[in-house]
Amino acid sequence: MTEDFRARARAWLEANAPRRAAGDDDGESGAATTLAEQKAFQAKLYDAGFAGITWPTEYGGQGLTNAEQIDWSREARDYDLPNGAFFIGLSMPGNTILEVGSEAQKKRYLPAMLRGEEIWCQLFSEPGAGSDVASLQTSAVRDGDGWVLNGQKVWTSGAQYSDFGAVLARTDPAKPKHEGISMFIVDMHAPGVTVRPLKVATGHSPFNEVFFDNVRIPADGLIGEENKGWAAAVVMLRHERIAIGTMSAPRTSPLGYESLRSLAAGLGRTDDQAVRRRLAELYARSRGVQLFGLLLREEAMAGRLPGARGSVAKLAGSDLGRFAANVALDVLGDQLAGSDAEELQTVATLIVAAPGSAIAGGTSEIQRNIIGERVLGLAKDPGVDRSTPFNQLRVGTQRSDVPASSGEPR
Ligand SMILES: Cc1cc2nc3c(=O)[nH]c(=O)nc-3n(C[C@H](O)[C@H](O)[C@H](O)COP(=O)(O)OP(=O)(O)OC[C@H]3O[C@@H](n4cnc5c(N)ncnc54)[C@H](O)[C@@H]3O)c2cc1C
Structure with a gap:
């Protein structure tokens, strides 16, 4: 059965997807294609039966097992699938709705994501709430059977082309910070949503500021339960860590060993002992990160979640990226x-x-911190603000003199 699936996957990929070449960067899959091309490719993937391999058929998935998912990943890793715009939606909001969303939400949103019709973003971070996302100040206030959303998010990847977002907002400021949060589906084209691109040092705008001014959220927009949004956020953060932590290391990246060795050879620098040592270290470290990521990915697909080891993979991967950038500077220097x-x-x-x-x-x-607490068993951060009502905390622009009874966070 999986033999047939694997042969079918191999044939489809060969006929429909570009092979990875040295010079491609795994982290920027699909970056060079237009949005319309990415949507068309995702639709083709869906029609061929390779989108949502383990998702249930009633929500547009293939209803297959982890064995087929592993086969697909093994076959697909040599191809540069041009559907990067769907990465966040499918791996984070999609998996979260599948786990904690209502039946109606699963039927309405999951098939459209898989068919390449709707793109999603994740709206967690705010100017005053990043690492400590539970300090968020965006508010959703009850209005009839729905809510009215006000506030600002920042660093929202892909918001400029997203149709929907999974947004965290405070629904009860009189409760301790983790207990008064809810997660909602927000229509990114709704009146009151403003998306402003942020330009980064590379000159690109991969992420945005998003402003909500009296944006109406309908009754069926709540994901999970009211004031239980932290539980839904933990589910999404788990999926985010798995998705990032188990990404394959960039074998063919321009900052990878092969590319830098060939550039160094072209400049006649491979006889330099110092350059050779740096390249050898890059090769060894890349191989370690690549094999660890592969191990976690295959374990996750087989049903064993990486837990805190996902943080080890994420840390090792980003350290490797910075190390590779330094090697590139050593090798290429003023060139x-x-x-x-x-x-x-x-x-x-x-x-x-x-x-x-x-x-x-x-x-x-x-x-x-996560590795220290959950892998090494070190003492946990005491979290002195965990049981204080949110509206009595000094958080971001929130005034500390607002009485708890006012019920408003600012
Ligand atoms: C490329 C990119 C894409 C992103 N995409 C999204 C997205 O799509 N959606 C979204 O919601 N967010 C997104 N983010 C935002 C990202 O999640 C936050 O930037 C991140 O969580 C850090 O938050 P912050 O920037 O507010 O930094 P802060 O939390 O203010 O941290 C500042 C510094 O203090 C350190 N620090 C903070 N708390 C502790 C602690 N307890 N112990 C030790 N050190 C600490 C941090 O490590 C950091 O060095 C993206 C960010 C980047 C760079």
């Missing part, structure tokens, strides 16, 4: 400055972008 060569420009862009991987999906310090 990078002002070069018109496309290959060198790509390397320069990736060097500038490298620190971002140590922040996205939870910073390296937060991963170290």
